[in-house]
Amino acid sequence: MNGADRVRLLAACGGSAAFLIAAAIFLAAIGRPPLMTLGQMALYAFGDSYSLSESLVKATPILLCALAVILPARLGLITVGGEGQLYFGALTGTAIVVSFPNGPMFLLLPAVLLAGAIGGAFWSGAAGFLRARCNVNETISTLLMNYVAVLLVNYVIYGAWKDPASLGWPASIAFPPAATVPSLFGTRVHLGLVVGVIAALILHVGVTYGRWGIALRVLSGNRKVGAMAGFSFVRQTLLVMTIGGSLAGFAGICETSAIQGRLQAGLSVGYGLTGFLVAWLSGQNFLRAVPIAILIGGLIAAGDALQLYSKVPSASATILQGMLFVAALGARGLAGRWSSRYG
């Protein structure tokens, strides 16, 4: 195991230890027995097949949003726009359903999914365009656009697309079966997970072994030198942002179709932000994002179960995510500092 791998392992161990300690302190502070609660959460996450399926359900949009962060990160772009792309994809996909509610499945479902992907691609591509052509920092633009996308969804579900049959609860019409993403093995786990894993594989192979990966690495290291090599920063920016956005948009429409059944408030419990966390935990690596997304999906599923059965508000999952992020960043930073000082 060479030096860099050793540092990464050290960081992972140190970070995990720090996180568990912090989590234990937090749980104790809110009056719950730390070890027992952590054990309970592990069971809620992966204890039986139902728990596992719920974790995978949560992991699907998280994985897709993580991929939407990792790909631009390979070009050196830091985007936090998963949430907005997810919402906008849900919006555009629902537009198809609302327009053609009685279409046949073999036409409607692909059209809905495609529209969702295109919506996310557009939302992300706009930020990419602003970065490539106007030099607008993509972190700020994607963060701001997140809020706009949520507001736009609210706009339609309170307004034009409000289903009169839903009795005051703001939501679109229910998705017909023809527009429902098929699920796997009779659980709530749906096609989106398969797409996510395949996308992770394809992106990993393409970026690691392909000329595309070289272009991304060179441009992210030095944009000018990339031009010397004949690579175009503008083109690559648009490419990675739209591909990433399409994955997040796809996640959005899948969530709407398969899990929620209709476009309504509360579509995402911060999947975009969680995807960002997963992307960073995985070291911007497509393959590593898959198991990490499943783990974090388990964390969130356990948080939900904790709220249901033990009356612990599910915001605890967000706190734990924040702690995990802090621990991971701190551990990795310290490990990097330690290794550069002592070789």
Next chain:
Amino acid sequence: MSLPLVKMSAISKTFGPVIANDDVSLEIHAGEVLALLGENGAGKSTLMKILYGFYRPDGGTIQVDGSVAAFASPRDAMAHGIGMVFQQFSLVTALSVLENLLAALPGAPWLQLRRRPRVAEALRWLHRLAPNLDPQRPVRSLSVGERQLVELAKVLNLDARVIILDEPTSVLTPAETERLYGFIKSLAADGKAVVLITHKLADVAACADRITIMRGGKVVDRATKCDRSSDALVEAMVGVGSLGHLDPPAPMRGNLPILRVRNLAAEVQARTISSISFELAEGEIFGIAGVSGNGQFVLAEALAGLVPVTDGDVVLAGTSIASHSDDGAIAADVAYIPERPLDNAVVPDIDLCLNLALRTARDLAFFPSRRNIEDRASRLISDYDVRPPQSALLAAALSGGNLQKLVVARELSRRPRLVIACYPTMGLDVLASQAVYREIFRHVATGACVVWISEDLDDLMNYAHRIAVIHDGRIVGIVRREEADRQTLGRWMAGYSEESV
């Protein structure tokens, strides 16, 4: 012999595998100018940075006024009266001259407002060194020579008794160099000690009282000014018998122009060039002299096609190679060795293999063969003597000189029609420089034309067929080598064009 102001004994310093200073001892006396002479990489800068408190020595002691002193930071050194003017200036470019000088004044209370006596104190030396300089100007707008004077004023404001100058004349016009020599001698006459770090014999001849020569991290000779000839000094710097011989380039082949530059204008980050016109024949070396910061970078980038031109054109062998959009690309038959290779020529976080393959990256297969890239890289690394010869290293790990060799390897191993070389021997010692020149002349012999941007008038006058001078983004004059003389070139570099003689 009077008591030395500063005495450094048995100083040693290593950075990882590199031994920068090996058992070096040195004495600095008040009222005299000590020249610290040596090639690039000899360890002179490191030694003085240790004296200035930037680095801690791994071994050895420093004595100031007879008592041992250990400097934890430049602040300590400044408190002992030691000041240093760096090669890369430590001025803050976004702030004004006055603010930079105020910031360096010692002992200001934390809520110090800008009172008049304070300002007067800060400007004390500046008025003497550069009486016409407006202190409210942002440093960003100053020329290199002016910045150096501000740095010097900053150091003198601290009542420094020892003033260390790191390669000061490499960025000045001949006139500014003369003026600096005058200042150095008057500072010594005032009783201060001046240490002049340099690799140029002209500096030594002009003002040094004593000379200490370093090579490979060690002190190899000490002399007073008069008892060494310049040949002996050069031999001491590079080692006896290792000075090679360089054949001058072949004369030009024919007169048909292969490169036509017409009315070229471009802009990079608020620096512009305009009305640049010249024509080069096959096998011609066209030298461009000038103080750095006068548009050389813009010109080089525009010729290479990496920066959009705002006017004019560049035509190579009948095809236009100038770029008109933001996404520039360099033509296949152009070789480009940019200035500051770490910023402009390589990707620091990528290994040498990929950096060497950059020019052919677009022709790689969709899933390129790693083996091919590595083999080609190994060949180039050994052919051009890049050290350490490990193709898996990141480019950031190479020293400045080896980075330069890497870029030369990548660019000159092709078959260019046009070679754009900017300061191609920066950071290289004499032997490596000669190797680079030989490579360039090899291409010249096969008919390539060369645009050679350099600050070294001697090199240009020795090897270029014609020499142009660039000032403020324009070409102010072009002469043939046979007719060139330092004075005229120096005047042009300072901005006096042919008409205003």
Next chain:
Amino acid sequence: MADEALMATGSWVAAMLRSSTPLMMVTLGETLTQRVGIVNLGIEGQMLCGACTGFAVAAQTGSPALGLAAGAIAGLLLSVIHSALCLTCEANQIGSGIAVWTLGLGLTSYFGRSVIGGKVSGLAPLAGSKFSDVPLVGPILTQLTFIAPAAIIIVLVAGFWLYRTRTGLNWRIVGESSQAARALGLRPVMIQAQGILVGGLLSGFAGAILSVDYTQTWANEMTKGRGFVAVGLVIVARWNPYLVLPVVLLFGLSEAATLRLQATGLSLSPYLIACLPYFVCLLCVIIVSIREGRIGGMPAELASVFDRKS
């Protein structure tokens, strides 16, 4: 007629000042932080913590002033995490900011539940209601509390301090070049820590103003991205505290305008109208970015944060 127009103008000015004060404080805080070369995206989380804590303390103790102080301290405490991550652990600044934001989101969502529905007594207005008929200044004096003028004074003092004192000069040097700072004998890390903590104090204070003074409520995620808007406005204000004032006031004006639009019963959906502030901020950032490229006015040390991935 003229009287009515003056009253309306005064009322507008009051609304503009009230809605821009929180933004003013958080933008100033981030300006100072970025002036020492650090980007803190966690100010959104710090602002949330300030709002929640400030509201809780004010409701509990019945003293809005205590609530404001508590909010400022809450923001400060959260910014300590960002400082520890960026300076001690040398972690990536953007990642650290998002992590701090996540923590702030989670903590306020969790602990804020018990505070929802609480009541705070607001701060006293600048003048009693008998002044409300004075043209122009009447509505201003009766609708504003001491917060608005205090905020403006803080901004002006900060600008003076940054440009005309020795410590302000030191901060600017650290933000331009930590190398030059070290050559001058400064300790960049110490000054950067101070910059982050001051930013935390101001953003927490801003959040507390939002909950205790402006809206006098607490709702989950009530800052709605104002922290990120602030980051954008820092760029528009070119990292100059003096410019923060007009930039934020203009922004506050547009926000007050959207509230008025909603109140006039315009047939446009309130959600679309609520998009306006984000679009305005984005537009301003676009304009500034196009005109200046990456360089104009940005403290040089920030360039390495924005240009390199980590």
